[in-house]
Every structure is written in structure tokens, then in C-alpha cells.
Amino acid sequence: MYAGMPLQEGFTEALLSGREAGGGASGKVVEHLRKFINGAFDHKTTAGARYWPELEDIFTCVDLSANTGHNLGPTYRASDLRTARRALIYRIMTMLREQYLEARARKDKNWGRLTALMHNIDSSRAGFISTNWDTVVEDLLEETQQVEWFDYGCDAAKALLHPSHNEIRVEEAEQRPAPYVIKMHGSVNWLYCENCRHLYWIPPEYTKKVAGQLLSPEEWQKIDPESAHPRERWSCNCGGSLGTRLATFSYLKALEFPMFQKSWFSAEKILRAADNWIFIGYSLPGADFEFKYLLKRVQLSRRKPPNFAVISGGPAADRTYDHYQRFFGRQIKRDTNFFGNGLDSATIRQIAQLSG
Secondary structure: OOOOOOOHHHHHHHHHHOHHHHOHHHHHHHHHHHHHHHHHHOOOOOOOHHHOOOHHHHHHHHHHHHOOOOOEOOOEOHHHHHHHHHHHHHHHHHHHHHHHHHHHHHOOHHHHHHHHHHHHOOOOOOOEEEOOOOOHHHHHHHHHHOOOOOEOOOOOEEEEEOOOOOEEEEOOOOOOOOOEEEEOOOOOOEEEEOOOOOEEEOOHHHHHHHHOOOOOHHHHHHHOOOOOOOOOOOEOOOOOEEEOOOOOOOOOOOOOOHHHHHHHHHHHHHHHHOOEEEEEOOOOOHHHHHHHHHHHHHHHHOOOOOEEEEEOOOOOHHHHHHHHHHHHHHHOOEOOOEEOOOOOHHHHHHHHHHHO
């Protein structure tokens, strides 16, 4: 939120009404998604976000059908559903980058607080675990501390997209340790080879190029049959095609891919070793039951429990406090380690102290 992005409940409004939604490739994708919602969920193609189903419901219905090779009704075959899923992910990815760049250009009070936080965190001693796909952590570590190399904990290799012959180019690893940025559900700057199963990450500013790998030329023909829409497509060094692997907002997340398993092992490793667990803007939602189980299992397996700090805000702060207090017990205390006023100056100082 401090980086100018919508919270998850605001994603639908943002992807339908963002600056890019009115034209170009993103506009055509939005039109395609509106037709799908019309056919599968019986809402007008002009319906506003408040009439759309929750994203969890959309992804769950699509995934449970497509992943088993079944239709969703007589019209939508499994291949059509996979196109709808990739189109929705494409638009979410472009929307997130669009919102981030607009916030960076505005540089309002929230942005200032966020950059103050990231500037004061000692990235050589702190690790990050995120259940989001976005690259806010990476972007702001680069902006505030000139960090350009990250350890995602899943053997992802840093790569660049070669401008001349559309082949990915792996970068030589830096010698100095890179900060851990563990992405539990994948990241918008990851590319995965369908052939040799290598995972690559590229600098966050090229996120839209990653989104462009999602939809094949045949799928673009379905989405916008009146235009050729040539797309830049890159291949792996082995010749295989590149795509993404993201755990969508489905009630049954697909976490069986090797990079997710490695990420979860890395998350467990750093949680077990960390003196302090600092939660920022995370409400312990019930849909993240696998992650909540990981947190509880690691907490109870440690001889010395971690120190907690929870930063929340807004009208749901009291509810978030109840979630944490019930889940972690009496270690969570108001005005001691639960901060309900968001990223104010006192909270930023407290986090910097714990992470330094």
C-alpha cells in the first residue's frame, strides 16, 4: 500500500481501470477477460469491479477445471481456461508495475515513509519473506542501498534478455553475499524454462517483458484476432521456451513446482535462525494456511522463541491484532510489539533497531 499498489481486494478495480486498461495490449486483455466473466459468471461485459467474483473464486474455478483437463461449462475448454488464467496474470503483472511507477513518480508521504524504512534496514543482516508477487523489496533496496543482486533461495540465476537474438543471458554471480528475498508464491521477475527447468530472475524494471512471455502468438490471436500483435519472445540457452510459475489467488495453491519447494525450505531456514520476526502489513489470512502452518511449526521447533514485531494499520488493525494474538499467543502485546498505526517514525525506528 505504501508503494502505491492496491491491496488484494482492490486488484480487480485496478486491473479494469488502470491507465493501460483502456488501450493497447492490456486493453485487449481486459476486453477478453470481460467476455470470459460474462460467459462464465453471467455479468455484463461492462460490469464494474464490484460485480465481479472474487479473484480467489475465479482462479479456483479455472484451476480445478484446467488442471484436470475438464471444461468449465459447455463453452470453455481446458485450453481456453488456461488462456484466461494467463491473461489474468498478464494484466495483474502489468497493473502492479503501472501502479508502482505512478507512486514512484508522485513520491507522496507514504512513499517517503517506505523509503525511510528501507534505507534504515541493514540488508546485510536482514532477510525478507514475501507472499506477494511484486518486486517492491528489490526495487527499493536498489533505490535506497544500491543493492542489485538478490538471493531468492531457490537457485534462480540472474539473467538479462539479449536484445539482438532473443536468447536469455546468464550474469556472473557477485562474490559478496546477497540479501535473501524469499518469494513464497513466485515473482513477477522470474522466468522458468519448460524444457531444462532452469529458473532465471531479471532486473525488476523488465517485469513487462516477463509478462509478455505468458501468452503465445496463438493466444494473442484469440484475444485480438484483428491485430498481429508481434511479441518479443526469449528462449532459454537450451532452446526451450520461457514462461512463469506463480501460485495464483486460488484456495488450492499449486506449490508442487521445484522452485516453490526450494523457496519454502529457504524460508524455514532463515525463520529458524532469525532472532526477530517482523511482520509488515500481513494479516495472517486463512487462505495462507500452508504458510501459517510453516510459521507455527518453526516457532514451536525453536529452543528460543523469536522476538515478534507486527506492523499493521487502517480499520482492520484490531482484527489483525486478534489474529496474531490468537495464533502466536501472549507474546503478542499491544503497544509493546504490535504497532497499529502503520509506518510512522516510531515504528520505523523500532524496525531499524531490530534489523540492525
